Amino acid sequence: MEAIQTVEEFNKIIESEEPVIVKFFADWCPDCKRMDMFIGEVQEEFKNYQWYEVNSDEVTGLAEQYEVMGIPSVLIFQSGEKLAHQHSAYTKSPESVTEFLHQQLG
DSSP states (O other): OEEEOSHHHHHHHHTOSSOEEEEEEOTTOHHHHHHHHHHHHHHHHTTTSEEEEEETTTSTTHHHHTTOOSSSEEEEEETTEEEEEEOGGGOSSHHHHHHHHHHHHO
16 A cells, blocks of 8 residues: 555545545554555455555644544545545444445456
């Protein structure tokens, strides 16, 4: 999973014509650390998509702009638009994240 370091980099990435998956997280977040333990297997299942992560403490403003109220959150973007958003309450298991991605990406 590639880390996004700046707002400019983020804006360029989400302009992709193909859907891209972006995980919002923070270093202090225990649920984020739990997600890190299983996200690799989810990425493997959806390896035909580009995956990115944004540390919401380091790249400020994006979480607010895209209504990320809790972390970790998984968002899907395409052509500069937010297509889908799985809020933190629903990102606690590989099954819930996988189900969300299947629903959104087919």
